[in-house]
Amino acid sequence: MTTSPVENTSLGFRTFPNDPVLLSDVLRPYARPKTEYLKSATVDVANGLASAQGEFAIPYSCYIDDTGHLNSVEVNICFNQLMYYLIAKCIQEDALPAFQAWTMEDYWAKQLPDMLIANFKSNFRRPIDSSSFSGEVSFAEFSERNRSKPVQIIDMPWRFWDANGGIADGEVRMALVNPPGMRFQADAA
Numbered sequence: 001m002t003t004s005p006v007e008n009t010s011l012g013f014r015t016f017p018n019d020p021v022l023l024s025d026v027l028r029p030y031a032r033p034k035t036e037y038l039k040s041a042t043v044d045v046a047n048g049l050a051s052a053q054g055e056f057a058i059p060y061s062c063y064i065d066d067t068g069h070l071n072s073v074e075v076n077i078c079f080n081q082l083m084y085y086l087i088a089k090c091i092q093e094d095a096l097p098a099f100q101a102w103t104m105e106d107y108w109a110k111q112l113p114d115m116l117i118a119n120f121k122s123n124f125r126r127p128i129d130s131s132s133f134s135g136e137v138s139f140a141e142f143s144e145r146n147r148s149k150p151v152q153i154i155d156m157p158w159r160f161w162d163a164n165g166g167i168a169d170g171e172v173r174m175a176l177v178n179p180p181g182m183r184f185q186a187d188a189a
Contacts, residue, residue, distance in 0.1 A: 016043040016089055026085045029112060030077075035062045037074070038081040043089045048097055051138035052086035054078075056160075058130040069127035070160065075168060076120065079158050082137045083174065084111060098142045098152070101181025110176070118153070119173040128166030135160040140171075150182035151175050 018040040027036045041054040056078055060066065063073060070078075088111075089095070091102045141155045154176065159169040 013044065013046040014095065016045070016093055016095070018042055019089065019092075022088055022092060023085060025108075026088050026111075027081060030081065033062050035077060036081075037078050038085065041082060041085045041089075043086055043093075043095075045090070045093075045095045049139045050086060050090050050096055051136055052082050052089070053134065053136045054082045054085070056130075056133050056135060061130075067130075070130040070133060070166070070168065072122060072124070074130060075122060075160060076117075078135055078160065079120075079137060079172060080117075082135055082158075083156065083172070084115070086137055086139075087115070096139075098139075098154075102179070106180045110179075114177040114179075116175045116177065117172055118175045120170070121172070122168060122170035124168045126166045128160055128168060129162045129164060133160055133162040133166065137172075144182060146182065149178055151177055152179040152182065 023038065023041060027038060030036045037056045037058050039055045039057055041052050043050055043052045058070070058074055061074065062077075064071075087099070088104075088107050091099045091107050092104055094100065135158065137156055137158045139154055140157055143153045145151045145153060152175075154174040156172045156174055157169070158172060159167065161167045
């Protein structure tokens, strides 16, 4: 099922509202131990790039006693959930040229084994209340590498914040291994 986007065709801008069915499917790997932190998400697409905004709640940590604030492990989990949703929604809606060769079947087959964090940078500026906060991840740049196997690289800035002024931000470099549409090209020696 696709959702109807809000379009401003004069600016080439589209917004896709929260899709609870897709969100549930994207979060299926997080059912054990109950780490479905992303509660809703919207996606904005413009000029060949996209971003997702999400609402999060962490009632209890999946690995440690309550720290009283969002910590780096949970930031990584939250980033992953919103990033997975952003990619899935862009593929489902055929919203970006960078994912034009992908099908939803490709996405489900590659979600866990072939979407890798190559680099994760974070800045924790003020503590964030993990019981209720917001976040955003964006596509900043796409590139391709084709050495030992084809890889699509995506640079993705992110930020999380709460209503009390808590804030954290950073950037992730994602590597999508063997993406549909890319074939291995042996180097000419």
